[in-house]
Structure formats: C-alpha cells, structure tokens
Amino acid sequence: MIHKTVFEISQPGQHAYSLPKDYEAFTQFKPDEKLLRKDHIGLPEISELNLTRHFCELAACNVGIDNQFYPLGSCTMKLNPRINEWCASLPGFTRTHPLAPQDTIQGNLQVIVELIDILCKITGMSAGSLLPCAGAQGEYTGIKMIAEYHKKNGDTKRTKVLIPDDAHGTNPATAAMAGFTTVSIRTSSTGNLDIDHLKEMVSDRTAALMLTNPNTLGLFSTNITEIAKVVHEHGGLLYYDGANLNAIMNIVKPASMGFDVMHINLHKTFSTPHGGGGPGSGPVLCNEKLKKYLPIPRVEKIENHYKIIWDDIASIGRICSFHGNFGIYLRAYLYAKLHGHYGLRRIAEHAVLNANYLKALIGKYFTVPFPQPCMHEFVIQADCYLDQGVRAIDIAKRMLDYGVYAPTIYFPLIIKECMLIEPTESESKATLDRFIEIIEKIIDEIKENPELVQRAPFDKCVLRLDEVQAAKHPILKHSLT
Amino acid sequence: MDFISNQKVQIDAMLATLNINSIEKLFDCIPKELLNEKLQEDDGLSESEGMLLMQEIVAKNTFGNLTSYLGAGAYEHHVPALVGFICSKSEFLTSYTPYQAEASQGMLQAIFEFQSAICALTGMDVSNASLYDGATACAEALLMALRLNKDKNKVVIAGSLHPNYRAVVEQFLSSHQTKIEWIPFDNDGKLNLNTAKRLIDENTAAVLLQYPNFLGVIDDIAAVTAHAKSCNVLSVICANPLVYGLYASAKELGADIAVGDTQPFGLPLQYGGPYVGYITCSKELMRQLPGRIVGETVDLEGKRGFVLTLQAREQHIRREKATSNICTNQALAALASLVAILWYGKEGIKKLALTNYQRTAYLKSQLEAVNGIQTMGNAPFFNEFAISFGCSFNEVDAHFRTYGISPGVDLGQYFPQYKGMVLIAVTETKNKKQLDKYIEAAKTLLSQKTKREK
Numbered sequence: 001m002i003h004k005t006v007f008e009i010s011q012p013g014q015h016a017y018s019l020p021k022d023y024e025a026f027t028q029f030k031p032d033e034k035l036l037r038k039d040h041i042g043l044p045e046i047s048e049l050n051l052t053r054h055f056c057e058l059a060a061c062n063v064g065i066d067n068q069f070y071p072l073g074s075c076t077m078k079l080n081p082r083i084n085e086w087c088a089s090l091p092g093f094t095r096t097h098p099l100a101p102q103d104t105i106q107g108n109l110q111v112i113v114e115l116i117d118i119l120c121k122i123t124g125m126s127a128g129s130l131l132p133c134a135g136a137q138g139e140y141t142g143i144k145m146i147a148e149y150h151k152k153n154g155d156t157k158r159t160k161v162l163i164p165d166d167a168h169g170t171n172p173a174t175a176a177m178a179g180f181t182t183v184s185i186r187t188s189s190t191g192n193l194d195i196d197h198l199k200e201m202v203s204d205r206t207a208a209l210m211l212t213n214p215n216t217l218g219l220f221s222t223n224i225t226e227i228a229k230v231v232h233e234h235g236g237l238l239y240y241d242g243a244n245l246n247a248i249m250n251i252v253k254p255a256s257m258g259f260d261v262m263h264i265n266l267h268k269t270f271s272t273p274h275g276g277g278g279p280g281s282g283p284v285l286c287n288e289k290l291k292k293y294l295p296i297p298r299v300e301k302i303e304n305h306y307k308i309i310w311d312d313i314a315s316i317g318r319i320c321s322f323h324g325n326f327g328i329y330l331r332a333y334l335y336a337k338l339h340g341h342y343g344l345r346r347i348a349e350h351a352v353l354n355a356n357y358l359k360a361l362i363g364k365y366f367t368v369p370f371p372q373p374c375m376h377e378f379v380i381q382a383d384c385y386l387d388q389g390v391r392a393i394d395i396a397k398r399m400l401d402y403g404v405y406a407p408t409i410y411f412p413l414i415i416k417e418c419m420l421i422e423p424t425e426s427e428s429k430a431t432l433d434r435f436i437e438i439i440e441k442i443i444d445e446i447k448e449n450p451e452l453v454q455r456a457p458f459d460k461c462v463l464r465l466d467e468v469q470a471a472k473h474p475i476l477k478h479s480l481t
Numbered sequence: 482m483d484f485i486s487n488q489k490v491q492i493d494a495m496l497a498t499l500n501i502n503s504i505e506k507l508f509d510c511i512p513k514e515l516l517n518e519k520l521q522e523d524d525g526l527s528e529s530e531g532m533l534l535m536q537e538i539v540a541k542n543t544f545g546n547l548t549s550y551l552g553a554g555a556y557e558h559h560v561p562a563l564v565g566f567i568c569s570k571s572e573f574l575t576s577y578t579p580y581q582a583e584a585s586q587g588m589l590q591a592i593f594e595f596q597s598a599i600c601a602l603t604g605m606d607v608s609n610a611s612l613y614d615g616a617t618a619c620a621e622a623l624l625m626a627l628r629l630n631k632d633k634n635k636v637v638i639a640g641s642l643h644p645n646y647r648a649v650v651e652q653f654l655s656s657h658q659t660k661i662e663w664i665p666f667d668n669d670g671k672l673n674l675n676t677a678k679r680l681i682d683e684n685t686a687a688v689l690l691q692y693p694n695f696l697g698v699i700d701d702i703a704a705v706t707a708h709a710k711s712c713n714v715l716s717v718i719c720a721n722p723l724v725y726g727l728y729a730s731a732k733e734l735g736a737d738i739a740v741g742d743t744q745p746f747g748l749p750l751q752y753g754g755p756y757v758g759y760i761t762c763s764k765e766l767m768r769q770l771p772g773r774i775v776g777e778t779v780d781l782e783g784k785r786g787f788v789l790t791l792q793a794r795e796q797h798i799r800r801e802k803a804t805s806n807i808c809t810n811q812a813l814a815a816l817a818s819l820v821a822i823l824w825y826g827k828e829g830i831k832k833l834a835l836t837n838y839q840r841t842a843y844l845k846s847q848l849e850a851v852n853g854i855q856t857m858g859n860a861p862f863f864n865e866f867a868i869s870f871g872c873s874f875n876e877v878d879a880h881f882r883t884y885g886i887s888p889g890v891d892l893g894q895y896f897p898q899y900k901g902m903v904l905i906a907v908t909e910t911k912n913k914k915q916l917d918k919y920i921e922a923a924k925t926l927l928s929q930k931t932k933r934e935k
Contacts, residue, residue, distance in 0.1 A: 003586075006594050006823055016563070017829035019836060023913050029842035031835070032861050035699060035728045042601040043827040048563065051823055055567045055591070062587030064575030072577055079484045080575050083528055088751075089565070092539035097551040098753030099890050100544040101878065107541035108752050133613035133754065134809035136796070144652070173796035173806035177624075179656030182801045220510045251508060256515045267809065271484075275568075275813025276588035277578040277610065277773065279755035318648035321554060321616040321742065322753025330535075338531045340524030343483040345517075349504045350485045356507055357495040373507050400584045408580070411797070428486035429495055455781065460583040463780035467582075470778035470790040474767070476607050477597040 003057050003461075007478040010044030016051050061461040062276070063405060069431050071358075073377045073408035073420025074168070074216060076246045076268035083338070084272065084331035093330060098322035102308055108326065109306030112299045115333045116283070119264060122344065123242075124255025125285035129294045131324040135243060138263025138282030139174040139210070144316045145261055145286065145293040146208045146237050147178060155235065158207035162236070164193050166217060166412035168243060171210045180207060187414060191219040191370040198230055206236035213257065214244050214375035216412045216420070218355065228258025237261065237290075245269045246424070247352055247376035250345035254285075261286040269347075270332035281328035295319045350425035351376040354432060358423050361436045365443050369415060377422035379415050385443075388450040392417040395442055397464060398456035402438040482525050547887040548915055552865045552906020553695065554615060554643050555753060556721070556745045559910060561824040564747045564817045573816060578773070578809070582788040583780075589787035592775040592812065595819040602725045602822070602830070603739040604732030605761035610773035611815040612758030612807065615742030616646040619689060619719050620653035621771045621805060622738045622760060626687030626715045627659060628769050628804065633686040635660040637714075639672055641694035644895040646719065650689070664688075669858025670696035670867065678708045685714045692720040692734070695895070696857065697865030697904065699728065706735030715766075721745055722759065724863050726834025731761070738762045745908075747821025748814055755814040768794065771805030833909060837864040840916065841907040847920045853927040857902070865906045867892055870926055873901055877926065884922040 046054070064070070070077035088094075096105050116128045132138035143161065150158045161175035165184045172182045183201050186194040193211070202209075209231045214220045221227065228238055240254040240262030246269045254262050266272050267280035274280070286294065292314040300307050336344065352375050359368070359378045367381035382392040396406030396419070408420040423432060446453050455464060487495070496502060508516070526534065549557055568574060572587055579585030579592075596608040612618045623636050638650065640663040654661060664677045672690070681688050688709045693699050706716040718736040723745045725731070731739035744756040762770060768791065776790030796803040825833055845866045848854050855869045870877050874891040881888035893900035907916070 003590065005590065005597070007597060010827075015826045015829055016561070016824045017826060017833070019829070019832055020559075020909055020912060022836065022839075025913060026836065026839040026843050029839045029846070031727060031838055035861055037725065037727065037729050037733065039604055039730050039733055041726070041827055041830060043598060043830060044823065045826050045828065046823060048824070051820070052563060052566075055820065056570075058587035058590055059567075059570045059572040060587065061585075061590070062572040062576055062579075063584050064571050064573070064577075066571030066575045070577065072580070075577050077577060081484060083531060085569060085574075086532070087535045090535065090539045092542045092545050094749040094751045095545040095557075096542055096752045097544065097549055097557070097750045097887075098555050099551050099553055100549070100752075101887065104544035104547065104887075105542050105752065107538045110538055110541065133617070133811075134807070136806040136808045137613065137617075140806060144656070147656070168808075169796035169798070169800050169803070170806050170808050172801035173799075173803040176801040176803075177653075177656065177806050222510055222512065225512060225515070248511075250520070251517055252511050252515045253517065265809075273574045273813070274577045274809070276573055276576045276585070276816070277592075277812030278809040279613075279811045279814050280809040317652050318616070318645060319652060320649060320754070321614040321643075321645050321756065325613075325754040326752040327755050334531055334535055337534060338482050338526050338528070340526070342520045342523045343525040345520060346483055346485060349507075350487065352507050353492070353495060353504050354487075356499055360499055373510060396581065397583065400581060405577075405584060406581050426484050426486060429491040431486075457583050461586045462583055462784060462786040463782055465582050465780050465786045465788050466778045467788050467790070470776040470788045471793070474774075474791060475777035476593075476767070476774055476790075477600045478594070 005478050006046065006054050007044050009050055009054060010046055012045060014045045014047045016046060016048035068403050068405060069427060069435060070405040071407050071421045071423050072405060073422040074243060076422060076424055078271055078424040079426040080271050080273040081335065084334055087334045088327045088330045106306055109299045111329055111333050113301050113306060115329050118336045119283055119285055121341065122249055123262060123285045124253030126288050127291040127294060128283055128285035129298065130281065130283045130329055131295050131319055132263060132282040132284055133320055133325050134278060134280035135263055135265045135282040136170040136174060137319060138284045139170055139241065140178060141284045141295055141319050142239050142261040142263060143174055143178040143208065145290050146239065148293045148316050149237065149290055150207055157205055160205045161207055162201060162209040164211065166215055166414050167210060167212060168216065168241060171241060191217045192221050192223055193227055195223055195226060198227060202230055202234045202236065204235060206231065206234055208237045208239050210239040210241060212241040212244050214247050217370060217379050218374040218377040219370055220375055224257045243268060244376065247348055249348040250341055251348050255287060261290050266328050266332040271335045272328045272331040279325045279328060281325045297323065347425045354423040354425060354427055358421060358432050362439065365439055377420060380419050380421065381415060381417050382419055383417040385446050388446050390446045390450050390453050392419050394453045394456065398442050398453045399438060400457040401459040404435060404438060482527055547885055549887040550889045550905045550907065551887055553890040553904055554742065555750055556906055556908055557750060557910050558745050558908050560747055560749055561821055563824055564820045567820050568813055568817050573813060579789060582786065586786060589775050591816050591819060593777065593787050595815045596775060598819055598822045599759050599761055602722050603761050604730030605739050606764040607767040607770065608759060608761040609770050610775055611810040611812060612760055612772055613811060614754065614756045614758045615719065616649035618740035618758030618760050619646050620650045622717045622740045623650060623687055623689060624653060625738065625769045625771065626717065627657065629715065629766060630686035633684050635662065635685050637662045637664060637680045637685050637688045639664050639690045639694060641666045641670065641672060641696055642689065642691045643695045669860045670698035671860045672700045674701060674704055677705050681709050681712055681714050683712055685712065687715040687717050689717040689719060692718050692724060693863045693865065696867050697862045699861040699863060702734045710735060723834050723837065726830040727838055728863065737766060743818035747817040755811055757811045757814045757818055769804055770794065772807045772810055836909050840909065840911055841866065844905065844907050844916050844919060848923055851923055851927055853930065854923065864908060865904060867902045867904045869902045870923065872930055874903065877903055880926045881922050884918060886919060886922055
C-alpha cells in the first residue's frame with residue numbers, strides 16, 4: 001500500500017486549526033509592509049480527520065518494539081514502559097520554561113541531581129552532566145573535556161585519539177570534530193583490542209583512547225586493565241563509549257576498568273523510546289581529574305535546596321541551547337527508580353543470558369567468528385550462502401516478511417557479511433525460539449529458492465527499495481507541480 | 482520491579498541449553514577483581530510507588546501556576562491535541578532509526594514531509610531530518626560553511642545572537658581555531674550595518690544573523706546578505722520558524738543556509754528539551770549537510786518509497802571524514818513539529834504568526850504609554866520586546882509574582898548594558914484579560930516606585 005504525501009491530499013480551504021478569540025485592540029496593529037513575506041507558503045490545507053488518518057496510515061507502515069522483536073545490534077531495543085510516558089507528560093514538568101526562576105522548578109533540579117547520582121553509582125564515576133542530547137554529543141563533550149585537561153596541563157602536543165577499527169562511526173567522527181586526528185587500532189583474531197598494535201601506536205602525542213567494552217563484537221575486553229595501564233602510562237586518558245552499558249550495568253563499573261570519562265545512552269540502557277531516530281540523551285560521567293571541565297549549566301544541592309550554576313571558568317562551556325533533553329531524563333530517572341540498583345543488575349544478567357541463548361542456537365546456521373560466551377550481543381557472518389548469491393542484506397530483508405525487525409547488518413565493518421544481534425533482557429525465551437524458527441525457514445528458502453530471499457521483502461508497504469537511485473538523483477522534498 | 486519476561490522455568494531451560502548452572506557463569510570473562518559485589522536487597526519500586534514518587538517531585542514545581550512571559554528561544558504555544566496522539570503511537574514512538582527502509586516507510590515518509598514542510602516555511606531547497614536544537618544547528622551551519630570554504634577561517638556573527646547559541650558556536654569552532662568577529666548592535670537593538678559590512682570580507686566563510694534577534698528586533702538582514710554575496714560569503718540565518726508566517730522567508734532574505742529551532746511548533750517547553758534543530762540550504766550546498774536526510778526512490782516494481790540517503794556524508798560510513806558526528810537526532814520531536822505545522826497549515830500559520838505579532842504589539846504599546854517605562858527603541862519586532870521599569874529585575878519579578886505572573890527574562894544577566902531590562906514574549910496563549918493584568922501590574926509597580934521616590 002503506497003500512501004500519498006500529505007501535500008498530495010491537500011484540499012483547498014480545508015484546515016484543522018482553531019485560533020483563540022481576536023480583539024479589535026489587537027487587530028488594529030499592522031506589521032510593517034516592507035518586512036512582509038511575499039512568497040507563498042507551500043504548505044498543504046487539510047482537515048483534522050484527514051490529517052489524523054494520514055498519520056495513522058503512515059504508522060501502519062512502521063514497526064517498533066511494541067509491535068515486534070527488534071534485535072537491532074548496538075541499539076538495545078528493550079521495552080519502553082508506558083509509565084515513563086505518563087511521567088514525562090505531567091503538566092508540572094512540561095510547562096516549565098528553561099529560564100524559569102529557580103525556586104519554581106525545584107522538582108526538575110532534584111531529578112537532574114538524583115539521576116546524575118544514580119549514574120555515578122552505576123559507573124563508579126564521581127561527577128556528571130546530563131546535558132548532551134545524544135550519545136555522539138556525549139562523546140563530543142567527553143573528548144572536549146580531555147582536550148581541556150591536556151591544555152590546562154600545558155600538554156599541547158597531544159593531537160591524536162586512538163580508536164579501535166571495530167568502533168562505532170561516531171567515535172572517529174567525534175574526535176575529528178573536536179580537532180583531533182584519529183589512529184585506528186586493530187582488533188585481534190580473538191576479538192580483543194590488539195594490545196601489541198596499541199603499544200606500537202600509543203605515544204606522548206596520544207590524547208585519548210576511545211573504547212567500547214563490551215566491544216561492538218559483543219565481547220568483553222579481558223585485557224582492559226592492561227589497555228588502561230598502557231594508555232595512562234603514556235599520559236593519555238580513556239574514554240568509555242557507553243553504548244553497550246546494558247551488558248554490565250551494576251556488574252562491573254567503567255571506572256574500575258580504568259576509564260576516565262564516558263557517556264551513557266539513556267535511549268538504550270534506560271529504556272527511553274527511540275522515536276524513530278531520537279530524541280536521545282547522552283549524559284557524560286567522569287572522575288575527579290576531569291570534573292571541573294564538565295559543561296555548564298550545572299545543578300548543585302545545597303542542604304534542601306537546588307541551585308543552578310550558570311558559569312564556571314574551568315568548564316568547557318555550553319554544548320546545547322538550554323538544559324539538554326530534559327523530557328528524557330524524567331523517563332530514565334523513573335526507570336532507574338523502579339528497578340533500583342538491584343533490578344538494574346538483573347537487566348544486565350538477563351540481557352547477557354538472552355544473547356548467549358540465541359547465539360548457541362543460531363550457530364547451526366551461520367559462521368560464528370568468536371565462539372566464546374558473548375555479552376549482551378553477538379556477531380555472526382552470513383557468508384555461508386554467498387555461493388547461492390544470498391547476502392546478509394537479503395536475509396535481513398526476508399526477516400521483515402516474517403514479522404521481526406532485522407539485526408544490524410554490515411557493522412562492525414571489519415566482519416564480512418556481518419549481522420550484529422542484540423535481543424535485550426525484555427524478550428522471552430519463546431520469542432527467541434520463534435526467531436530461530438524463522439531463521440531456519442529462511443535458510444530452507446535459500447537452499448530451495450534463493451531468488452525469493454534475494455528479492456525480499458514481499459509483505460511490507462513497499463518492495464525492495466533502490467538506495468542507489470535515491471543517492472544518484474536526490475529528491476529530498478515534495479515538489480509542487 | 483523490572484520488565485524481564487523470563488522466569489525460573491524459562492531461565493532453567495536456557496541455562497541447560499548453555500550447559501551452565503548459573504547466569505553468573507556468563508560473566509567469567511570479566512576479571513574477578515573488577516566485579517561489583519552482588520546486591521542482596523531489592524531496592525526497586527512498584528509502578529504505583531513510582532507514580533507517587535513522581536507526583537511528589539512534580540509538586541515541587543510551581544512554575545506552571547504562573548502566567549509566563551518568558552521567551553528567549555523557548556516559547557509557550559498551544560500544542561494541538563493531535564500531536565500527542567500521533568507521537569504516542571507505538572509504531573513511531575518505539576521504532577529505531579529507519580535502517581530497514583521497507584519496514585520503516587511510515588517514519589521515513591514523515592521525515593520526508595518534515596523536510597518538505599521546513600523547506601516550505603523557510604523557502605529553502607533542502608532540509609535534513611533534524612539536529613539537536615537551535616544552538617547546535619547554528620554551530621553545524623558554520624562548520625558546514627567552513628568546509629565549503631576550506632581556504633577561509635573566519636566567520637562573522639551578529640552580537641545579538643542568543644547568548645546561549647553564541648556559547649555553543651564558540652564551543653564548536655574552538656577546536657578549529659576559527660576566528661570569530663562579532664557585529665555590534667546599537668542602542669535600539671538593531672545590528673550596526675556599517676560595521677557588519679566592514680567585518681565581512683573576502684576572508685570570511687560565513688555570516689550568521691538571528692531573525693528576530695535575541696532582543697526581539699527584526700534587523701535589515703537583506704542588506705547584510707547582499708553585501709555578503711558580493712564578497713562571496715555564505716549567509717546563515719537562524720530564525721524562529723514561526724516568523725516565516727508573517728515576515729520575509731529565509732530565501733527572500735538571501736540565505737544560503739537557514740537554521741533554527743522548531744520548538745514553537747508542537748513542542749511543550751519541558752524545561753528546554755527535547756526541541757528540534759532544523760538546518761536547510763540551497764541545492765548546491767546539500768552534500769555538506771550534517772545528519773540524516775530522507776530521499777524519495779522507487780521499489781522493484783517502480784513504486785515510490787523513501788530511504789535514508791546521501792549517507793556517504795555520515796559517520797557510520799565516512800567515520801573521521803563525516804560532515805558531523807550526529808547519529809541519533811530528534812526524530813519524534815520533529816514529527817511533533819510536523820503535525821503542528823500541518824495542523825495550522827498554509828493559512829493557519831499566517832494567522833498564528835499575525836496574532837502573535839498583534840498581541841505583542843498590544844502589550845508593547847500599552848506598556849510604552851505607562852509613565853516611567855522605557856523601551857529600547859522603535860525597531861520592528863515580532864513576538865518579543867525589551868523594556869525597562871526603571872528598577873532592578875528582582876524587584877520587577879517579585880512584584881509581578883504577586884499577580885501570578887512571571888514577567889519575562891532578565892536581560893542584564895546576558896548583557897550588562899541592559900541591567901534591569903526585561904525581555905517579554907507574547908504568544909497566542911495570552912488573551913486580552915491576561916495582557917491587561919500584566920499592564921495593571923506594571924502600573925502598580927511604577928506607582929509604588931513613584932511613591933517611594935517621593
């Protein structure tokens with residue numbers, strides 16, 4: 001079913017809006033003619049009913065974790081509890097202006113301070129800021145703090161950031177945006193960071209190493225203490241990409257592993273809905289060494305009162321318009337409170353159990369490059385069906401027909417025909433068993449009729465889409481005809 | 482409580498499959514000395530206890546009881562009821578970034594429509610899928626302009642840019658040793674055009690102006706962009722998108738890149754976020770845009786569909802050479818803005834913008850008539866203006882609060898020369914009765930002051 005765009009269902013004169021009563025006292029004021037817009041505004045005209053139906057039709061062509069199993073690796077697609085939405089929509093929160101007098105928003109400030117405390121306890125860090133609007137901005141904030149630390153130490157030659165070759169793309173992009181050059185560190189055949197290569201590349205020019213642990217292959221870096229020692233001995237700092245925190249929450253602290261600064265993705269580990277691409281929230285946490293460089297504004301508790309610190313000369317400064325994605329903090333805070341630290345640890349245990357269970361069953365059908373137990377996610381290679389002309393992308397597309405979302409494919413880049421699978425703790429054994437049945441069916445199809453899989457999906461709103469044409473001849477908005 | 486589905490029966494069966502007797506076994510790979518101690522006591526809450534906790538906390542917020550005239554980049558507007566309904570639909574709310582296009586056509590088409598709507602408002606050719614907020618959108622626009630002008634390392638920015646945006650722009654440019662020159666503004670809040678023209682030269686990559694500026698003033702932007710064009714300098718306009726319902730579009734003003742925050746459309750204040758940064762540009766510049774972009778394409782049968790496109794700009798492909806590090810953006814908040822923009826539609830947007838202007842003009846003119854109140858001057862404005870009551874901001878705030886009013890933003894906090902001045906924002910949410918109450922409060926403040934001075 002193909003839907004018209006909202007521009008195509010426009011009907012002259014129709015509208016959904018209503019405006020409050022006007023008064024002669026208002027309408028007597030005429031804006032300066034010279035400043036007025038002369039171009040017409042190319043927006044549609046549409047009634048509320050048609051607008052409602054339009055978006056309901058679009059929703060029917062989309063799936064979320066509420067609708068189906070969503071084993072998208074590195075994205076931690078767990079249940080987004082509805083109580084979080086209830087909380088974030090309380091008018092006492094939604095009506096607060098970012099510049100409201102401090103005595104009128106003590107509840108907001110309490111949430112900020114207490115959520116930072118919870119995150120510090122989980123990570124072993126000593127201070128934090130919720131301001132970064134997403135994981136990548138958390139990375140940026142952390143790396144700028146590291147830059148400031150070296151600068152304040154007069155250590156100006158540290159221009160390089162070391163990044164493993166299996167890292168999220170945001171890591172090198174962040175380092176470059178913060179003015180550093182990047183150095184890629186190899187991953188060994190066992191899936192660990194190649195410590196010899198690290199030793200070769202680390203130097204007195206190293207500002208930091210950015211690391212995810214468990215890494216993007218779903219493996220815990222067993223040599224983490226040694227990695228930290230090597231980097232620290234050379235005067236560099238350790239940045240922890242918290243995208244995979246769900247695996248180790250309240251089991252091992254990033255600070256204990258030797259990390260100096262990190263971010264957490266509240267929209268992954270703390271269940272805030274991903275909303276089809278955001279908003280997220282990427283709080284940054286750090287140890288005593290880096291604390292004074294945290295961005296502003298900050299919030300402090302003084303006896304029973306909360307106070308905003310707008311300025312601090314040592315801080316790296318501001319990173320966003322106001323106080324970050326506050327609406328997301330509310331959801332994450334309540335989620336953490338419901339679980340308690342006890343329940344947060346259970347999350348990690350069950351995320352890892354589910355992943356290992358799925359990995360054990362799936363091994364029959366794919367190449368498993370790293371046979372050791374995984375953490376919350378794992379990689380497989382769909383390279384055994386290349387002879388039949390079937391690639392990872394084909395299998396992924398066929399999964400869509402069977403009512404599950406596809407895993408992350410072709411990431412990490414270092415694994416051939418890679419599929420990265422993350423089931424999360426919320427899924428039941430029955431769902432995982434069904435996923436295996438679906439894979440079994442698809443493998444049978446590959447053997448009997450590979451073209452079927454190559455051309456999938458068939459059961460969605462559209463057939464396989466041509467991405468090459470989209471990039472070659474960009475059509476990026478509705479054009480009025 | 483937790484949201485884990487599996488219980489003892491399933492857990493035992495899974496452990497048996499794995500040939501282990503406890504979940505702890507799976508963490509054997511972690512060096513023992515690093516492990517936390519296991520917690521014995523369940524310190525969680527039930528759902529009802531969680532609700533009670535949040536009700537206790539929210540009760541400490543009293544701001545909602547005040548009639549607010551705060552703006553300065555975040556405006557109280559009506560949020561159509563439809564917005565919340567659409568955004569809470571599972572299929573949008575709980576989906577991830579649309580990596581599998583065929584199963585994500587709803588969100589992809591919605592983003593395509595968001596891009597189209599933002600282009601319609603600004604008059605620009607191309608929009609991305611969203612950035613974090615207005616401040617980061619300004620910073621990304623300047624980084625984009627610098628990439629397009631690799632031989633130049635200077636930007637010129639209006640000194641009347643929102644001070645928070647200014648701080649974020651300085652943050653992002655600091656890593657690149659970019660020289661920033663600030664255009665001063667005159668006593669009436671208008672940019673000094675002569676200085677602007679002097680600062681913009683052949684070495685400048687871009688000029689960034691705000692519309693209306695932080696002081697609520699509409700500058701002669703076209704004069705600056707025309708000069709910029711003659712010097713081969715890109716013009717970036719940062720605007721409250723609602724202004725485009727009334728005053729000239731970014732395109733009419735000569736923008737090469739137009740940015741801002743869509744918060745006025747469909748997003749509650751919620752203490753500063755989630756909001757939505759938007760960024761648009763002319764067609765020639767599109768390959769330097771940061772972030773996600775949705776494009777139209779066809780499926781195997783030639784039917785229309787939508788995909789994430791021009792991905793060769795992005796971090797997951799280009800890594801350190803990407804146009805930005807942004808990955809997760811503000812998709813659901815952008816959907817909220819889209820629904821609100823469409824709810825107002827072609828005619829409603831114009832009426833909404835006009836009534837915002839007229840209500841602001843009413844309050845401004847009434848206050849100007851009060852003896853002792855001083856305005857900044859007669860520069861054109863939209864939905865915000867600055868005045869002085871002739872006393873400290875704290876006095877003003879305390880007095881208005883007795884009327885249940887939060888009177889505006891303390892300008893002196895940002896600009897020492899404006900100590901005691903109040904920046905007042907008026908939207909369609911304020912009716913005549915409320916505005917008249919503001920005027921009454923202003924009058925009593927001034928008469929008390931006069932009495933005291935006698």
